Amino acid sequence: MPDPAPPDPLVARLRAVGCVFAEEEAAEIRRVVGQDEQRAEPIVTARAAGIPLEHALGVALFAGVEVEVGPGVFVPRTRAEILVDAAVAARPDAHVIVDLGTGSGSIAAAVKTRLPRADVYGVDLDPMALTYAIRNAARHDFHVHEGDWWDALPHELRGRVDLAVAYLPHVPTARLADIPGDYRAQEPNLSIAGGPDGLDPLREVLADLDAWLAPDGVLVTLVAEEQLGTATNVCDGKRVTLVVG
Template structure:
């Protein structure tokens, strides 16, 4: 007779299995994957701990666990992530939006809440553009990205949140920013020094788009390009606000100063890492 796998039993087994594969937080991953297979939320799972799984459910779950064990990011398997309390569709064409990036949104709202035109450079899933649009009902937002696949995901997310009339996504290159003047330019650009990509955790190194990570030899390529175009693209009194990697804030602040921006500020994330640099066009 074949073994009966209940919800509780398969969760316990999966937590141990993912732990053996070096994955921390395997219990939560197992719960979220099983909840997706069964069409439940996590509370629903708790209420059905003794439920035996059907063979099709077991097969679908095992395939997802196999993917996670190969270190594919959980969000790609679930096909969703949450950012600024907005559920977003994600795929391997986009960076998984990070909680740290919400600090960039907080700072953009602090200095740029009066902006009526906002540009999000390297928009990916559209996370930052959509978060800002959801908070600023008078603003028109444009998100640009080099990746057409990413733009398709961003557009889907805009429609899902009924923001598609105020947020447009266009193919564009940060080497030639779209004509302004913009009241606010935000960006979480690629900023990992190229030689350091190989040492990143497998979820990032092996699955997230290299285009979203590679910041050139010292990680600062995108900041040089953004800073050099900022005063030409911003409206008077407009702000450029960017996310930076660990240890990059000083160099980026200097680039902003050299480009003629003023009122330079930095902001740390909730782990104490300086994560955001901003500057204003007088």
């Protein structure tokens, strides 16, 4: 029998500072910094201090696309990758695509990568998110606008949006405390808080939906399982695809 592989020291150090998914984190650290242990060390130190891995690395891998992230910006969530799949499947022919609440621009970047001929616009209200969205827009070829939901967009897009995709803040007020501490300490309330039932941002977006969508346009957005019933009622009669994630 061959000797078992020696334990990976990076995995051991991550586990020692409390990282539950130490193997996965070590693989992602090595993807970004290679085998250089000196470059890995400050990342382990940051993890020990409760900094999310993506913020410590300065990049996140989302739906196969790498985007820059950092302190104060929402960390792209793997659970939102199904939103990209659903949006692209809903309108593979879309010419004008909007990512409402783009954050770092991860969804805009992933959608643009899948539908390279479309014009993709990301909007956000948070100046910190926008600093990253602008960098990622340059890297992945989409547009970024600052402002409140649809109001951020160039006026000439009114009535021309084929596909709107939105990972909206949707955590109900009473559930904010359940968010993992690493993320909660680093991400602004604006990126997660959805009001009493978590659906206030969805109601805001729906108020102007018909004015901005093209006649055959659609909004694809993500809700939690327990929100599906209420969200279905809120969206009644609107051109919305709800994705549960």
